[in-house]
Amino acid sequence: MKRVDDFRLKFGKKEYVPIMVGGMGVDISTAELALETARLGGIGHISDAMVPDVSDRRFDTSFVKDKTRFYKANIDNADKSIIKFDLGVLAEATRRHVEATMHAKTGEGLVFVNCMEKLTMNGPRETLQVRMASALDAGIDGITLSAGLHLGSFGLIADHPRFRDAKLGIIVSSVRALQLFLRKNARLDRKPDYVIVEGPLAGGHLGFGLDWAQYDLATIVAEVVQFMKTEQLDIPVIAAGGIFTGSDAVSFLEAGSSAVQVATRFTVANECGLPADVKQDYFIASEEDIVVNTISPTGYPMRMLKSSPAIGSGIRPGCESYGYLLDGNGNCAYITAYNRELALHPDGKNIVVMDKTCLCTHMRNFKLWTCGHTTYRLKDTTRRLPDGSYQTLSAEHIFKDYQFSVDQKVALPV
Numbered sequence: 001m002k003r004v005d006d007f008r009l010k011f012g013k014k015e016y017v018p019i020m021v022g023g024m025g026v027d028i029s030t031a032e033l034a035l036e037t038a039r040l041g042g043i044g045h046i047s048d049a050m051v052p053d054v055s056d057r058r059f060d061t062s063f064v065k066d067k068t069r070f071y072k073a074n075i076d077n078a079d080k081s082i083i084k085f086d087l088g089v090l091a092e093a094t095r096r097h098v099e100a101t102m103h104a105k106t107g108e109g110l111v112f113v114n115c116m117e118k119l120t121m122n123g124p125r126e127t128l129q130v131r132m133a134s135a136l137d138a139g140i141d142g143i144t145l146s147a148g149l150h151l152g153s154f155g156l157i158a159d160h161p162r163f164r165d166a167k168l169g170i171i172v173s174s175v176r177a178l179q180l181f182l183r184k185n186a187r188l189d190r191k192p193d194y195v196i197v198e199g200p201l202a203g204g205h206l207g208f209g210l211d212w213a214q215y216d217l218a219t220i221v222a223e224v225v226q227f228m229k230t231e232q233l234d235i236p237v238i239a240a241g242g243i244f245t246g247s248d249a250v251s252f253l254e255a256g257s258s259a260v261q262v263a264t265r266f267t268v269a270n271e272c273g274l275p276a277d278v279k280q281d282y283f284i285a286s287e288e289d290i291v292v293n294t295i296s297p298t299g300y301p302m303r304m305l306k307s308s309p310a311i312g313s314g315i316r317p318g319c320e321s322y323g324y325l326l327d328g329n330g331n332c333a334y335i336t337a338y339n340r341e342l343a344l345h346p347d348g349k350n351i352v353v354m355d356k357t358c359l360c361t362h363m364r365n366f367k368l369w370t371c372g373h374t375t376y377r378l379k380d381t382t383r384r385l386p387d388g389s390y391q392t393l394s395a396e397h398i399f400k401d402y403q404f405s406v407d408q409k410v411a412l413p414v
């Protein structure tokens, strides 16, 4: 019976344990989690979502406070279009986050950064360019482009000296999206080094509509693997979404995936950035507690615990401090929804916004509990403590369970 450890992910001549831990913003996939993964020979991700805020927490900078002060006069203004990101700040925050992580790296694995393109930041092209270029400057091993794949993103860093040496990957949910990307990038003569195929059971934003349950990861992966063969492309395909056990992973590796990307099992790792009480909410969740809805202003469906405090919250849009979802014209679907409710309740009290959420503020404060579909199984991966709470696990324990387990078994912690 095969184990994940019988397989290797190859990039050129280098080999890795074929386990990638996916990016989880905002700082849910911490540097500590990514570093553990790399130490164990796999590939970890940090995330650059809201990176100035992450820098403030990690390095005691004051980027968010400074931005809030700068735009203070606009707080009561319904129009947020004047709010822009200082590209120098963005570059410095990214550099700090990446550089500190890469300096601490040990082991044979790699650390990549997850770069969500839907963070349009009222300047989609220039902010994405700075985010990617600064991560490359700071020595990141690779960049995974996700959520909202701009077809021209590789072109934004084509002049960077590391454009051909750093690993660049994309996340897609269909063979069609992959074909489009490859066609659009053909002139650059620079293919992705890996393609993550994310199915409908993943956490975070989904590349599917509300009919997500009609799709199935194994089928999409098979289509992508077949496409690579037909086109004679030697690009590793990495399956993601709902892979809960080592045996699940083996079934994908045997069917032509070069690795798997996993995340949900690591949300209850000690190294994961979620607060301790939120990890307990993940443990106790039942299948009915996990919903896919459309409250994210990005326009993509998102999976979350239905007890997330963000759902129905009517807080004032936090764009003066954050503003990561402002499109290139200074709009965000939450601002529109909030202003609609404000017009109905001009005193500003007891505002409830059901259809959208202020994703920046709530992700920043860990009030939107995004999760994978298999979250309800997390309770079966650990033991209960005498006080009734569930024991969190080390990332090493979870990683090795994926790497060595067989027969659909999950090793409980000692």
Ligand SMILES: Cc1cc2nc3c(=O)[nH]c(=O)nc-3n(C[C@H](O)[C@H](O)[C@H](O)COP(=O)(O)O)c2cc1C
Pocket (backbone or CB within 6 Å): 021, 022, 023, 024, 025, 026, 028, 047, 049, 114, 116, 146, 147, 171, 198, 201, 202, 203, 204, 205, 240, 241, 242, 243, 261, 262, 263, 264, 265, 267, 370, 371, 372, 373, 374
């Ligand atoms: C809490 C959480 C947050 C996530 N955040 C992001 C994100 O910021 N960007 C992204 O590309 N994917 C995100 N994902 C998706 C994961 O990186 C990964 O591809 C997917 O969840 C793997 O499936 P699994 O969770 O069933 O193992 C997130 C997943 C979880 C569970």
